[in-house]
Amino acid sequence: MTRRLTVEADGGSRGNPGVAGYGALVRDGDTGALLAERAEPLGKASNNVAEYRGLIAGLEAALAIDPSAHVLARMDSKLVVEQMSGRWKIKHEDMRRLALQARDVAAQITAAGGAVRYEWIPREINKDADALSNVAMDGYTVDRTFDGSPDAEVADDAEAVDPEAAGSEEQAEPGIRVRVVLVAAAANRAGAGATASAVASLVGGGATRVVRAGTDAVSPTAAAVGDSLGTEPEVDPAWDGTGRRTVAAWDRVVEQGGTVVVVCPAEVVRGVLAHLLGVPSARRERIAVAAGSLAGVEAWDDGRISVAFTNRT
Numbered sequence: 001m002t003r004r005l006t007v008e009a010d011g012g013s014r015g016n017p018g019v020a021g022y023g024a025l026v027r028d029g030d031t032g033a034l035l036a037e038r039a040e041p042l043g044k045a046s047n048n049v050a051e052y053r054g055l056i057a058g059l060e061a062a063l064a065i066d067p068s069a070h071v072l073a074r075m076d077s078k079l080v081v082e083q084m085s086g087r088w089k090i091k092h093e094d095m096r097r098l099a100l101q102a103r104d105v106a107a108q109i110t111a112a113g114g115a116v117r118y119e120w121i122p123r124e125i126n127k128d129a130d131a132l133s134n135v136a137m138d139g140y141t142v143d144r145t146f147d148g149s150p151d152a153e154v155a156d157d158a159e160a161v162d163p164e165a166a167g168s169e170e171q172a173e174p175g176i177r178v179r180v181v182l183v184a185a186a187a188n189r190a191g192a193g194a195t196a197s198a199v200a201s202l203v204g205g206g207a208t209r210v211v212r213a214g215t216d217a218v219s220p221t222a223a224a225v226g227d228s229l230g231t232e233p234e235v236d237p238a239w240d241g242t243g244r245r246t247v248a249a250w251d252r253v254v255e256q257g258g259t260v261v262v263v264c265p266a267e268v269v270r271g272v273l274a275h276l277l278g279v280p281s282a283r284r285e286r287i288a289v290a291a292g293s294l295a296g297v298e299a300w301d302d303g304r305i306s307v308a309f310t311n312r313t
Contacts, residue, residue: 010075016046020041022038025129084103110295178299241280267289
């Protein structure tokens with residue numbers, strides 16, 4: 001029997017553009033049991049960017065739960081629902097890139113035998129996702145997975161996602177210490193521009209450091225990324241090659257925290273991923289890293305490492 005999942009997603013921006021964040025959750029489509037919650041700050045971004053990021057996070061969570069499920073994505077953003085349903089044109093370039101990301105996740109679900117459809121709902125019905133997006137705009141990240149039991153169901157859960165409770169030392173879960181986007185240097189200047197656009201769309205603005213290797217080969221990509229984020233890249237020669245120096249450079253990035261974009265050769269990205277995933281040197285070449293591609297890694301305060309994606313172009 002095909003499983004049914006419901007995604008509820010929302011995003012907001014205090015200022016539009018301003019301090020932004022998204023919230024998303026996944027429920028069992030038959031029982032209504034809560035299966036996953038996601039929320040993440042986005043720095044400075046628009047409402048529409050935040051809405052799309054919420055949809056992407058919700059679809060990714062549904063994909064992780066059951067790739068072959070029939071997914072109903074419910075949002076109070078008429079724009080996103082109509083654009084994703086193919087009834088409205090997408091004129092803004094940022095929206096087009098985000099829509100492509102969402103469609104890529106939906107395509108993975110379809111390829112596995114599932115399906116995705118979209119439904120507009122009034123804001124008052126979308127209050128759980130809205131509450132999560134406000135937690136994100138307050139600067140907190142939520143990444144919770146539930147077993148679907150009745151005790152995991154959260155209804156009217158203002159207390160569960162209350163920002164003051166989330167920030168208290170007694171109740172707060174370990175947060176993300178650093179988000180790192182590893183950028184494999186593009187093969188040419190045209191590729192560098194496309195890579196920079198992908199980075200800008202992914203990190204969504206805000207306070208972002210850019211660190212680059214010292215080799216000339218990464219200069220065009222690093223300059224394009226820095227320009228797209230309005231940040232001067234910092235040169236760290238330890239990112240020029242693999243080995244202990246690069247591992248130490250990674251540790252420095254984690255220690256400093258925040259959101260960091262590292263531009264380095266593709267082989268260095270492969271080496272860092274192999275180190276984080278515990279892949280033996282003999283099997284390192286099995287990690288696909290194309291020129292100009294992105295890999296996302298999150299490091300948590302409790303020492304956990306999560307490789308969110310690899311080889312994204």
